[in-house]
Amino acid sequence: MLTRLAILFAWVAAIGLALFLVAPLIVIAAASFSPTPVFDLPIGGGSLRWYARIARLDGFWPSLSLSLEIAFLSTAISLVCGTLAAIAIARGKLPGAGTFATALVSPLMMPGLVLGIALLQYFRAIGFTATWSTLLVAHLIVTLPYVARTMIAGLARFDFTLVEAARTLGCTYPGGILRVMVPALAPSFLIAGLFSFLASFDNYPVSIFLADVRTKTLPIRMLQYIEEAPDPTLAALSTLILLGTIVLLVASDRLVGLHRMAGTAD
Amino acid sequence: MTDVAISAPSPAASADRERLSAIGFALPSFLILACVFALPLALLLGVSVIGPDGLTLTHYRRLLGTPYYLGVIWNSLRLGLLTTLITFAVSYPASFALARARGAVRSILLATLFLPLAASVIVKAFAWTILLRSDGVVNQFLMAIGVIEDPIRMIFTETALVVGSVNIFLPFMILPIFAVVAQLDPRLPEAAATLGASPLVTFFRVIVPLTLPGIIAGVALVFSLSVSAYVVPTLLIGEKYPTLSTTIAKAYLLAREPGFGAAAGVVLLAIAILVVALSARLAREQA
Secondary structure, eight states: OHHHHHHHHHHHHHHHHHHHHHHHHHHHHHHTTOSSSSOOOOTTOOOOHHHHHHTTSTTHHHHHHHHHHHHHHHHHHHHHHHHHHHHHHHHTOSTTHHHHHHHHHGGGGSOHHHHHHHHHHHHHHTTOOOHHHHHHHHHHHHHHHHHHHHHHHHHHTOOTHHHHHHHHTTOOHHHHIIIIIHHHHHHHHHHHHHHHHHHHHTOOTTHHHHOOSSOOOHHHHHHHHHHHOOOHHHHHHHHHHHHHHHHHHHHHHHHHOTHHHHHHOO | OTTHHHHOOOHHHHHHHHHHHHHHHHHHHHHHHIIIIIHHHHHHHHHHHEETTEEOOHHHHHHHHSHHHHHHHHHHHHHHHHHHHHHHHHHHHHHHHHHHOOHHHHHHHHHHHHHHHHSOHHHHHHHHHHHHSTTSHHHHHHHHTTSOSSOOOOTTSHHHHHHHHHHHHHHHHHHHHHHHHTTSOTHHHHHHHHTTOOHHHHIIIIIHHHHHHHHHHHHHHHHHHHHTOOHHHHHHTGGGSOOHHHHHHHHHHTSOOHHHHHHHHHHHHHHHHHHHHHHHHHHHHHO
């Protein structure tokens, strides 16, 4: 009886939680079709005009391309560096591997805003002031922990003797890596890339201190729009960003399965 | 290491070479960590204690000695504590249902976790400003079902802040807990029952200790994220509820007081490090 009640309670909690989590996403999508300039729900007829207005938002295109550039490049660099580091850690030949692994993941738990002001001071002190470059370098520390965490977890399950086995069976060393290690690690690599890209694309607390008037990432621009004049155009833009995220998630799910992400989220 | 079999070097030399190649692999990440993380944080610590005439603790005295700023620190801690407590209370039971779910139900529940996790924080916080407006969806719903007669003010209240914060950080609590709960052996409760344990005893003596690593990870992550949240308090409550994060941003972006901002940053950092260290220690004691 008690067990049954507990199970019922667990289901109520799970369903309530699911509804609560998707509620804001549904509301923002609905409000983007608002027929009026206030956030009315499109009951009895919506309007697409807010979508047409996104392109006319002040400084939208430069911000979008800046955010995409920084997210792509920082993810690419972090994927290479983080994967190499994870291999070194997993093979167990690295002195102080445990401490290094903890240190690599630790920026995840550090307040982003503190990292932002620390980087601002530091870049000024060493005379590194090119905004675009400072944003890219700063985003490396935003993305690297995501890659390191996922790749260390992925490599912990990888058996390195398989590469040796492939060589014994006639593969060259690079061939062994390519045909054994790469396919086994591809899912972790993809998930690492996905989360790292999203973390950079969505980052506000670090970017805000490094941006200047002409070089603003999309999240900075969006917060500015929201604080200045929130209208359904922003809901439309948010909905498009959400759609992009859904496409990325569905593609990853098709390729590797969402359940793997739950396993790496520890 | 490609010619190990051919040249057969001494074991010591090959171990050295493996260590060297491991260090080479780790080097790029180590450099990023040192130059873009450790050094800037060390410099921040320096800026917070250096005044015009040498070393000074003025900034810390202002931060820890005035009631206003003690209130600011408490606001941050309070937001972190409330968010952690509520997300845990919902996530723990829900993760058991999630672990039992199969097939399409499980996929849908997992999707409702990952989509919000991947969605932009600004988008979600903005959505809550729409939901909680006085002419917003929540008020319209409450009036429609007759709970309230006139719209109540929700946006820019502490309730709005906590609701938004819980919503945004929930996935970070449930995922680590779910990862542990999903691995529980379903025969354990039966075994405990066979040995004469009541369901309550089984829960507190068997289930809770086994899921503790997930609880520790989730609590540490959610607390350290919510205590330092910036976008959520900015959009959902504003000036009324100054936190360490908003104080830091103000000191740098408006007031141009880098020393004071740095000191506030160090305090926030100290809170985060304390949480990480404490959780690492608890996790070790568990193992």
